[in-house]
């Protein structure tokens with residue numbers, strides 16, 4: 225097993241490395257389910273969150289993961305205003321280097337921002353979403369959730385539907401899932417699924433209903449509503465009719481298909497409430513598993529052995 | 535007087551072969567197939583003769599770069615005319631055409647004269663300014679083209695921006711006929727290109743970077759060709775990057791349009807597959823395209839559809855490029871590395887002849903922009919480059935004359951460099967060291 229300083233994406237990881245993280249997340253989840261959720265593992269250490277895009281969910285999940293491991297989670301307040309004042313990511317990296325930080329968790333609107341920080345820092349870096357590039361912990365928690373319910377993903381059919389073009393979640397999931405042998409189909413309207421997305425090496429389709437039969441998992445991507453104003457699709461109504469998930473449509477799979485969504489959901493647009501809140505909906509599982517997976521990643525990057533839980 | 539003995543002379547306006555060249559009084563005194571010491575002495579008269587053994591070396595007419603951003607006035611932290619002219623000479627360029635997108639833009643005669651004067655003060659390469667097409671580069675009102683020409687402008691360009699208003703572009707092509715100078719077009723549809731960081735294709739899809747489609751260029755190339763056809767104007771298309779553009783230009787030339795075009799070395803040497811999220815020196819506009827585009831560009835250069843090579847030398851401060859890819863500015867420097875890189879990757883493998891290289895990088899821009907140079911004929915100004923194909927040099931921040939370091943060759947060793955450069959008969963580079971002629975030397 226290679227030793228990593230950072231987790232920047234799943235594209236560069238081997239199947240064994242992905243499995244190793246997922247294995248490590250299992251005992252972490254057990255800890256989470258205990259009444260006293262606290263490990264002394266990383267006591268005295270601090271992880272820093274640096275979120276250039278607002279995301280309460282992801283940030284809270286990382287903070288919780290750090291705290292359960294006994295580390296302090298320090299939020300480095302960045303707002304668009306400090307960016308506008310001209311402080312570059314390079315300046316920030318220099319400051320963080322001077323602070324002797326151990327681990328930085330960054331979310332940034334530019335693809336490559338996490339890798340950029342990692343190159344300029346001795347500290348470890350976790351990519352919590354960089355532009356449209358990768359969001360590795362999201363994909364890891366999705367895959368963890370799928371494996372919990374389905375076991376080995378080899379040969380399982382996973383449909384990812386929505387705004388694939390702009391989605392770092394979709395990219396990371398494609399890399400992770402295909403490395404574990406799953407069959408992935410990307411579905412969306414042509415404007416959100418241009419032909420060059422074939423670079424990801426999986427099937428592309430405009431027709432959700434045709435792809436549904438046999439699907440073990442359907443993952444709806446969050447639709448940024450401003451894409452409609454940008455002209456990428458004509459209306460939410462038409463989008464929802466073609467690509468929105470609901471219980472009736474999902475019968476076509478012929479299975480108890482798992483429904484995943486990275487959240488927050490636009491209910492009634494990409495996913496109907498009856499489906500999201502029903503037994504097939506994994507959204508709450510995903511939240512719990514997110515903390516477990518992030519615990520595993522923080523733990524492994526901070527030099528932990530596989531013998532996690534004392 | 536200089537006696538260059540037994541050098542392999544490449545004259546795009548004449549013949550190539552082993553020659554003896556004499557330089558005297560700022561001009562090429564003789565270009566002959568072997569001179570005797572008696573003949574040389576006779577030509578020299580009382581002047582002392584410096585003799586140079588040119589065995590194994592090439593002699594080119596001084597290269598002329600039709601597309602450089604020397605950033606002065608206004609952005610001297612990136613580059614200035616003196617540092618840019620030094621970089622030019624180190625790379626074998628005895629003349630550079632400067633783009634007008636400075637701060638303020640070169641949209642008045644006074645600014646044209648300033649740029650020229652700074653070039654003369656630097657005393658290295660000859661500096662020929664382009665003026666803008668429109669006042670303030672706002673794409674609306676035309677500049678005083680006649681006055682700018684009298685001040686020394688050799689063409690007009692709003693490069694850095696496209697003139698989106700087709701009527702303004704049409705008027706520019708019409709009015710510039712009064713000057714006989716070309717309008718240089720930066721062909722880019724801003725709506726199609728907006729927010730893009732690299733070529734729109736599979737590499738961009740994988741990296742999660744917004745792409746700039748080829749159509750952003752080709753639509754404007756097609757438009758400008760149609761306007762040139764309609765007006766009979768003189769059009770030069772800068773930095774052609776995709777195969778569809780090459781085809782459009784080829785057809786336009788077959789129809790007899792007064793159009794020329796350039797290709798940048800980086801588009802011939804790199805593709806979008808070389809782009810990663812961190813090497814921002816490969817973030818250029820127009821972007822590095824696909825391998826098919828690259829092949830079409832080389833074919834276009836070889837068959838003359840693309841008349842000339844030009845670096846689009848675009849320096850930036852290091853910190854500006856030390857950003858995530860999508861936030862870094864576009865641009866690559868090329869003056870000091872382009873000849874070596876093209877030589878190594880295209881000439882040595884036999885894809886490009888030394889003759890076509892010299893033609894595309896000296897004679898073609900000289901003719902298009904009305905500049906002296908581009909030939910080794912006796913009587914021509916002695917703007918010359920002695921090129922040693924074996925000279926190796928590592929590209930480091932310390933040995934770059936440019937203020938900028940945004941080159942993908944940083945840290946690499948390149949092979950094939952100029953070891954002597956003359957401008958107007960004066961030695962400005964000798965053994966890779968610069969000899970600026972300094973203020974007061976008149977080069978008109």
Ligand SMILES: [Zn+2]
Pocket residue numbers: 693694695720772773819
């Ligand atoms: Zn340009």
